[in-house]
Amino acid sequence: MSSTPRRALRRAVLGALVASVALTGCAATLIEGVATPEAGARADVAPADFPIIGAADDDVDRGARNALADLNTYWGEQFPETFGQEFTPLTGGYFSVDPDDLDPARYPNGQIGCGQEIEAVTGNAFYCSSEPGEPGGDAIQYDRAFLGELADGYGRFIPALVMAHEFGHAVQGRVGYPVERSINVETQADCFAGAWTAWVASGAAPHNSIRPGELDDVLRGYLLLRDPVGTGTREEQAHGSYFDRVSAFQQGFDDGPVACRDEFGATRPFTQQQFQSDQDLLSGGNASYPETVGTIMPEGLAQYWTATLQARGVTFEPPALQPFSGRAPECDGEQPDTDLVYCPADRSVGFDETDLTQPVYASEEGGDYAVVTAVAIPYGLAVRDQLGLSTEGPDAVRSAVCLAGAFTQGVRNGETTVVISPGDVDESVSFLLESSGDPSVLGDSGLTGFQLVDVFRGGVFEGLPACDIGA
Known part of the structure; x- marks a missing residue:
């Protein structure tokens, strides 16, 4: 990544995410707490037992x-x-x-x-x-x-x-x-x-x-209840x-x-922030798509993980990013049928621009950092690969989602020349929630959107220790 100036990852207006994304061999572990299977109230409280003034029978x-x-x-x-x-x-x-x-x-x-x-x-x-x-x-x-x-x-x-x-x-x-x-x-x-x-x-x-799926709806509801971006x-x-x-x-x-x-005292960290310039305000804080995928994303990911793994005594070789349209490049003689691909054979990360990154970028709930979050997940599998860890199975994908959160923590802490703008991390939440229900997004992971966001959140707040990559 070029050392100057600090580039801003700007955001777009929120709405409905429509992209389809998938990872081969992915799943993740469950978080604590098991939602009850019944829908609705188990037994209604009688109005006389709990009066609400002005209430109707609805x-x-x-x-x-x-x-x-x-x-x-x-x-x-x-x-x-x-x-x-x-x-x-x-x-x-x-x-x-x-x-x-x-x-x-x-x-x-x-x-x-x-x-x-x-x-x-x-x-x-x-x-x-x-x-x-x-x-x-x-x-x-x-x-x-x-x-x-x-x-x-x-x-x-x-x-x-x-x-x-x-x-x-x-x-x-x-x-x-x-x-x-x-x-x-x-x-x-x-x-x-x-x-x-x-x-x-x-x-x-x-x-x-x-029920478990209703926890996803709870998180979606917070989209309406959040403050205006900026x-x-x-x-x-x-x-x-x-x-x-x-x-x-x-x-x-x-x-x-x-x-x-x-844990809600004066030192609690928040991602909410004001726009820093009229230009960011007018653009909605969103970098162009070509700049996002051509410069900001590859440079930011390579810079963060090279420095991070070097601090652990590991020489990191940034994987090649391979955008494709509809059909992924072959990997070790096989044809991946997903929109996000990590290929261990040549240590490359592929992403489908037609079916994934361009629609995600253009969607109201998406934008530049939704694209970065999507690609950061298979990039996390590349990190695990170079650490000698598995790149397949539920634990690997859970770890990769967490590593995408750890990368976000690094960006927020100024460890790259990329700059988080207002609403960027909101895009990560929307992407993970809307990706969870489609097996072409993160495969048959068994994770709800609530659980994916929780794993990502662990990376944002706790960094690498939360991501199961060893000491």
Whole structure:
């Protein structure tokens, strides 16, 4: 890679990923946590047993009630162990609002929590903790039409996820915020939501269940809930990038509420960032496709892995990158039928521009770093090969996905002349999620999108030690 100047990996606008990608001989191991097989609630909570002011007899309000009841059960159990004190139920109640039928007569004094007008929750859901002397604090309220739209677009568990996030703020209201910065507060609430979801996935929740594939929908839902690309981490209402919010949720899912309590202080790293120039803002932060595949990607990968393996006493020979269209070059006398190929015989990495990298680059959810992430996976197999490790089977592919995350960590730490731009790592999440369900993408890996993102996240945060390549 040329040493100057530092090149920016810019991003495109998000939308729907349509590319098809595959790796030969790929699979990966499961993460902790097994989602329960049943769909929907196990048994609905009776309205009289858990009143929600303004609620209707519909799926959204029933789901919210079931989630809130189980959240009270979960935090009643976890709060003493996590925070050393008993959990006190919310004193201000719960409020459901239909923005198309704003009837003040359904609400005390025509108001929802913290003495707010019912219109205040339109298109939203929130927890409020009132200032001293203000009425009706310690309450959760939600727009049920908004939750219904989320469920229609991202799966029936998303309203429960929203309730879990807002309940996370109620937890904070009892123990204090990790740091007085919005992005830390919001992602910690995502983490608390992840911890509760793992409890649901374990089968312990009386009124909720979640299947493995629905965890992918949960992560997709965060795409809608992320901040606009280019939002700064210190903005007053910052909630986090797609990657930041997904990572926080997965940390809670994997490690539980104690990790949520301890790991969201002032030093927590975030990928969210502002655009640094008007040019990046106008371009959406996206490098051209020719620059991405012709210069940025090959130079960045070669530079990072040459230096990284040299530090381990290994001389690394960067594999040749071979773009192709529809038909991969032969590998050791055989014809690969996949869009991503690592060929040990000649140590080359191939990628199908027609069926993979060009569509990924042009898609709304993709862009330049989605392309880099895709090719970084078979490149990771080349790294394993030169370390004398297997390049086939579930463990090899899991490791390669993790190594793609470790490369991303290196880029973010300034170890290459490539520069991460706002939204780039969000593209990695979208690519992995949308690739997981198609066997032509990562083969018969047995991994859900949730698990692929979790493995990638391990590389981003922990680097090489997470990637099973030895000491």
